[in-house]
Each structure stands twice: as C-alpha cells, then as structure tokens.
Amino acid sequence: MREKHIGLGIFTFLVFVFLLGPLVIISFTSFEQGTVLRFPPESFSLDWYKNIFEVSGFLETFKVSIYLSLAGNLLALLIGIPAAYALNRFDFKGKALLEGIFVSPIIIPGIVLGFTFLRFFITYYQLPIYAGLFIGHTVIMLPFIIRVVSSSLANFDFSIEEAAVSLGASRIGTFFKVVLPNIKSGIIAGVLIAFLESFNNVDISVFMTGPGVSTLPIEMLTYVQNYFDPTIAALSVVLMIITALFMFFVERLLGLSYFTKR
Amino acid sequence: MSLFTLQDVTVAYQKQAILQDFNLSIGEGELVSLLGPSGCGKTTTLRLIAGFLQSKQGKFLFREKDYTKVPVNKRNFGFVFQNYALFPHMTVFDNVAFGLRQRKVSKASIKDRVLRVLDIASLKGFEERFPAALSGGQKQRVAIARALVIEPDLLLFDEPLSNLDANLRVNMRVEIRRIQQELGITTVYVSHDQEECFSISDKVAIMNKGIIEQLSDPATIYRQPKTKFVADFIGFKNFIQFDSRRQETDGIAATVQGITLTVQQQDNDTGLVGAIRPDDLRLYPLDAAPMTVENAVQGKVLISTYLGRSYQYEVKTSIGQFTVNDDAAAAPLANGQEVVLEIPKKQIVLVD
Ligand SMILES: Nc1ncnc2c1ncn2[C@@H]1O[C@H](COP(=O)(O)OP(=O)(O)O)[C@@H](O)[C@H]1O
Numbered sequence: 001m002r003e004k005h006i007g008l009g010i011f012t013f014l015v016f017v018f019l020l021g022p023l024v025i026i027s028f029t030s031f032e033q034g035t036v037l038r039f040p041p042e043s044f045s046l047d048w049y050k051n052i053f054e055v056s057g058f059l060e061t062f063k064v065s066i067y068l069s070l071a072g073n074l075l076a077l078l079i080g081i082p083a084a085y086a087l088n089r090f091d092f093k094g095k096a097l098l099e100g101i102f103v104s105p106i107i108i109p110g111i112v113l114g115f116t117f118l119r120f121f122i123t124y125y126q127l128p129i130y131a132g133l134f135i136g137h138t139v140i141m142l143p144f145i146i147r148v149v150s151s152s153l154a155n156f157d158f159s160i161e162e163a164a165v166s167l168g169a170s171r172i173g174t175f176f177k178v179v180l181p182n183i184k185s186g187i188i189a190g191v192l193i194a195f196l197e198s199f200n201n202v203d204i205s206v207f208m209t210g211p212g213v214s215t216l217p218i219e220m221l222t223y224v225q226n227y228f229d230p231t232i233a234a235l236s237v238v239l240m241i242i243t244a245l246f247m248f249f250v251e252r253l254l255g256l257s258y259f260t261k262r
Numbered sequence: 263m264s265l266f267t268l269q270d271v272t273v274a275y276q277k278q279a280i281l282q283d284f285n286l287s288i289g290e291g292e293l294v295s296l297l298g299p300s301g302c303g304k305t306t307t308l309r310l311i312a313g314f315l316q317s318k319q320g321k322f323l324f325r326e327k328d329y330t331k332v333p334v335n336k337r338n339f340g341f342v343f344q345n346y347a348l349f350p351h352m353t354v355f356d357n358v359a360f361g362l363r364q365r366k367v368s369k370a371s372i373k374d375r376v377l378r379v380l381d382i383a384s385l386k387g388f389e390e391r392f393p394a395a396l397s398g399g400q401k402q403r404v405a406i407a408r409a410l411v412i413e414p415d416l417l418l419f420d421e422p423l424s425n426l427d428a429n430l431r432v433n434m435r436v437e438i439r440r441i442q443q444e445l446g447i448t449t450v451y452v453s454h455d456q457e458e459c460f461s462i463s464d465k466v467a468i469m470n471k472g473i474i475e476q477l478s479d480p481a482t483i484y485r486q487p488k489t490k491f492v493a494d495f496i497g498f499k500n501f502i503q504f505d506s507r508r509q510e511t512d513g514i515a516a517t518v519q520g521i522t523l524t525v526q527q528q529d530n531d532t533g534l535v536g537a538i539r540p541d542d543l544r545l546y547p548l549d550a551a552p553m554t555v556e557n558a559v560q561g562k563v564l565i566s567t568y569l570g571r572s573y574q575y576e577v578k579t580s581i582g583q584f585t586v587n588d589d590a591a592a593a594p595l596a597n598g599q600e601v602v603l604e605i606p607k608k609q610i611v612l613v614d
C-alpha cells in the first residue's frame with residue numbers, strides 16, 4: 001500500500017513538472033536582459049515588459065481581443081441563458097439533439113470550425129472581417145455559457161418560479177426577480193470562462209483575421225515569426241496572470257454557489 | 263353558499279387521464295382536506311384549482327365567476343408547497359413581502375403587513391434571516407406567512423408537513439388550523455396522512471384514482487364510510503361480502519354462505535359489503551363463550567402476534583379470515599385454538 005502511494009506521488013509530481021515546467025521556464029526567461037531567450041537567465045531586467053507596450057501591434061490587437069470577447073460574450077449570453085433555461089426547464093422533442101448542437105463547438109476541432117467559418121462567413125457571405133470574427137467568437141463562447149449556466153440551473157428548484165407566479169408575478173417578472181438572481185454566480189463564471197476561451201483563441205481567429213485586423217494571440221504568432229527576443233515571454237507571463245486571476249474568481253463563484261444552495 | 267366549484271373537469275398527462283369529469287364544491291370559510299394514497303390525483307386537483315394546470319373541459323367557478331381561464335398570477339390564491347419553495351436569495355422579510363411588491367402596495371404598508379403576518383406565524387425577529395439559516399418548521403412558517411400576507415381568497419396546501427419530523431408535524435397542524443380559523447380563509451389541504459386531515463378539517467374528501475369516493479365531516483367518514491375503499495383506507499381491515507340482505511325489525515339480516523348476521527341500520531346504506539375494524543371484534547375460547555355473544559361465528563386462531571398493548575389474531579372462520587385486536591384477553595389465545603368470534607351488530611358498516 002505504502003509503496004503505491006509513493007509511486008503515485010512521484011507520478012503526480014512528474015505530471016506537474018511536465019505541465020508547469022514550461023511555464024516556469026518562460027517566466028524566468030522573460031526577465032532576461034539580453035535579446036535572445038535564455039534559460040537560466042543571465043541577468044535581470046523588466047525591459048521586455050516595457051517593450052510590450054512599445055510594440056504598437058500588441059496594444060491595438062489587445063483592444064480588438066477585448067472588444068471581441070466582450071461583444072461576443074454579450075451575444076452568447078443573450079442566446080445562451082434562454083437556451084440553458086429551456087434545456088433545463090422543459091422537456092421537448094429534439095432536446096438531446098439541440099443540446100448536442102450547442103456543445104458541438106467544444107468537440108469539433110477548432111481548425112475545422114475555423115476553416116468552415118472562413119468558407120462561409122468570409123468567402124461565401126463576404127462578411128466584413130470584424131463581423132466574421134464576432135460571429136466566430138460568439139459561436140465558440142456559446143457552449144461554455146450554456147454549460148456553466150446549465151450546471152447552475154441544475155441546482156435550481158423550479159418550484160420557486162411557481163411560488164412567485166402564485167404570488168402575483170408575471171412569467172417574465174419571475175425570470176428576472178427569481179431565476180436570474182439565483183444563477184447569477186453561474187452566469188458570471190460562464191462569462192469569465194467564455195472570455196478566456198475567446199481571448200486566448202488562435203485556431204478560429206487565424207482563419208478569420210485579415211489585412212489590418214488581428215487579435216492579440218495572432219499578433220503574437222506573427223511576432224515570433226520575426227523576432228526572437230523575450231517580449232513574447234513577458235507578454236505570456238502577463239496573460240498567464242490574467243488567466244490565473246480569472247480562474248481564481250471562477251473557482252470562488254462556482255465554489256460559493258455550493259453554499260448558497262439549500 | 264359554495265365559494266368555488268369544479269364542474270366536470272378533466273386533466274390528462276400525455277394520454278393518461280388523471281381526473282375525469284371531476285366535481286368538487288367547497289363552502290366559504292371551510293378547511294377541506296383531500297386525502298388519499300400517493301398518486302391518486304390530490305396534487306393534480308390542487309394545481310388545477312391554483313391554475314398551474316388547465317382543464318381540458320368543464321369549468322372552474324369561483325364566487326360564481328368563470329375562473330377557468332384566469333391565469334395563476336391573477337387569481338389571488340395562496341399556495342404552500344411541500345418543499346416550501348422559499349426564495350433562497352431573499353431574507354424572510356423580502357420573501358414575505360414579495361406578493362405585496364407585485365401588488366404595488368406602498369412601502370409603509372408593506373412593512374406593516376409583513377410584520378403583522380410574521381407575528382401571526384410566530385416568526386418575530388427572523389426578518390433578516392435567509393432561508394438557508396432556518397429550520398424546517400421555520401421555513402414552513404415563512405411559506406405560510408408568504409401565502410397569507412396577500413390576503414388570499416383561497417389558501418392551498420400541498421402536503422405542507424411531510425418534510426417535518428413527527429412532533430413538529432403535530433404542532434404545525436395545530437397552528438395551521440388556528441391561523442386558518444382566526445383569519446377565516448377558505449382552505450384546501452392535501453395530505454396522505456389520515457390523522458393530520460381528520461384533526462384539522464371541517465370536511466375530508468377521500469380520493470381514489472382520480473375520484474372523490476366520499477366527502478363528509480371527519481366523524482361521519484370515521485363512523486360511516488360509504489365505500490369499501492374508504493373503509494379500508496380508514497382502518498376497517500375486515501370485509502364480508504354478503505350474498506343478500508333484508509330488512510328485519512331489529513335491523514338488517516345479512517346472509518353469507520348460509521350464515522345470517524344482524525346489522526344495526528346506519529343511515530340509509532345500501533351496500534352488500536360488511537366492514538368491521540379489528541378493534542371492534544371480540545374473541546372467546548370456544549368453551550368459555552358467554553350466551554349473549556352477538557353474531558357468533560366459530561373459528562380457529564391461525565396466528566397470534568403480540569403488539570404490546572394488545573394481541574392481534576388472525577382468525578379463520580367459515581365466512582372468511584378476520585383480523586382481531588384483543589386487549590381484553592388476560593390469557594392470550596394460542597395458535598390453533600378453537601374460538602368464538604363476536605361481530606357486534608353496531609360495529610358492522612355496510613358499504614358499497
Ligand atoms: N407531470 C406529470 N407527467 C405525467 N404524469 C404525471 C405528472 N404529474 C403527475 N402524474 C401522474 O398523475 C397521477 C396523479 O399524480 P398526483 O396528482 O401528483 O398524485 P398525488 O398528489 O395524489 O400523489 C400519478 O399517477 C402521477 O404519476
């Protein structure tokens with residue numbers, strides 16, 4: 001028994017090294033003063049962090065990525081919350097199929113999705129680049145919103161809706177006064193997860209970006225094709241911290257929802 | 263005058279009819295229970311009255327007005343759910359105030375009315391608590407207060423006490439009855455607990471498979487069940503299927519397999535099934551039976567079970583098997599013992 005535990009411990013440790021090692025190395029190299037990536041770093045500076053803001057493309061595409069995530073999130077919420085509600089509240093024909101369609105963007109390889117979007121939105125419908133990006137990002141965010149909101153609704157006791165209606169509230173009023181407040185943390189968590197999904201997305205965006213329009217991850221790809229300096233390492237560290245913060249809040253929100261449940 | 267009437271309503275889930283040509287009429291100020299085994303359609307009836315379900319046909323009349331198509335939120339009925347259904351994100355005060363806010367009652371008046379009803383429900387001091395911080399009994403009182411505060415025209419309870427433990431159940435049902443009588447609110451109360459229904463109701467409707475078999479005051483149901491189902495449900499465990507009956511001067515002479523029993527006439531019952539409670543039967547050893555035994559039937563003890571306060575016997579006779587509770591026997595009867603079974607003529611109820 002004991003040996004097994006030690007073996008498991010070593011295995012777990014190796015998995016962590018394998019997963020986190022590269023992140024640690026990247027973090028170290030970002031503080032290098034020289035112009036090439038080096039590990040371990042031979043000097044210390046924050047120059048490359050400063051450089052992030054001096055490369056004009058980064059700031060610009062950062063804004064694009066943010067706007068894209070926010071706008072896509074808004075649309076995904078407008079579609080996703082009612083969809084999650086209907087999937088949890090009602091029994092109807094074709095429910096399983098609909099559920100499958102809504103989560104399919106998680107299962108279908110991004111590169112296939114990206115290529116499909118390119119063929120239709122850009123080539124066939126001749127949509128402007130921003131419109132294509134917006135639709136593409138909404139599509140990849142939607143399943144995350146639906147899944148996280150659904151898991152909130154799975155804990156929701158729908159008889160309190162009936163209580164509200166019996167006390168005189170309309171159906172719509174009931175949704176806003178009774179349902180929404182109780183799935184609030186699920187919605188916020190869904191928004192955060194979807195935001196990351198969109199903000200870090202490469203495989204869809206790479207097909208949908210075009211001349212003069214790019215997202216931050218695509219701009220980073222372009223940058224590493226031309227430069228070898230540690231700017232990307234520094235930027236990666238910043239993105240890692242943002243991601244970690246978001247996930248921390250998600251954990252807090254979904255974790256807290258366990259306590260507010262009866 | 264009746265407050266509301268369900269007239270020939272029919273409810274079906276998918277293709278299966280749960281209520282068919284169902285009728286029910288309840289008088290102003292009454293507390294009427296729907297009592298019956300699980301799945302007999304009690305909740306369905308209650309949800310139909312509340313408006314959560316629509317009848318396919320028939321009518322729901324409330325104070326002589328046609329309410330059949332009136333939506334739930336326009337009915338002004340209070341509904342108390344089995345699982346309380348409190349709003350978990352609101353304090354006790356806000357839970358109770360919810361109905362008043364929907365009615366656009368002024369802020370000062372809301373505060374007044376909520377505090378008054380919390381007082382009635384013995385919830386003073388709990389205004390700022392959230393439901394998660396309440397016990398089951400307190401939650402149920404909030405649910406009742408929330409339904410009461412809107413001054414409903416009708417109060418509906420669906421097994422409100424089934425999630426509480428036994429002691430609390432007794433206290434709560436006394437409180438529900440007290441509040442109901444104090445405010446004089448007409449109430450429909452659903453339960454599958456006989457004692458609960460009998461103890462708080464003006465009238466009890468015994469339901470079976472979507473049909474009301476009997477609607478009477480509790481004492482009448484207890485003494486004079488109308489059908490075999492009702493009799494069985496309220497504890498008449500012994501049934502005799504008579505072949506015929508005829509009127510005699512000292513009662514009804516009912517015959518089964520050549521043996522004639524005398525039944526003291528109750529009301530104007532027409533049934534051919536005699537129902538007797540185990541408690542009402544007497545047993546005597548064959549050699550020690552007194553001469554005055556009414557409706558004596560000879561038999562044999564099959565099984566004797568010790569129940570603490572009494573013995574329960576299964577007795578086999580030529581007219582069937584009987585369950586007898588005998589607390590008088592000083593010396594218990596043994597298995598296989600020959601006995602005389604007394605079926606007191608007053609205790610036989612003839613049901614359909
Ligand atoms: N939503 C539903 N869909 C299908 N059948 C239902 C539904 N609700 C109740 N039933 C059926 O209707 C019958 C009556 O149910 P109900 O009124 O809840 O009984 P009770 O409250 O007396 O236990 C039961 O056989 C039950 O299985």
Ligand SMILES: [Mg+2]
Pocket residue numbers: 301304305306421
């Ligand atoms: Mg029920």
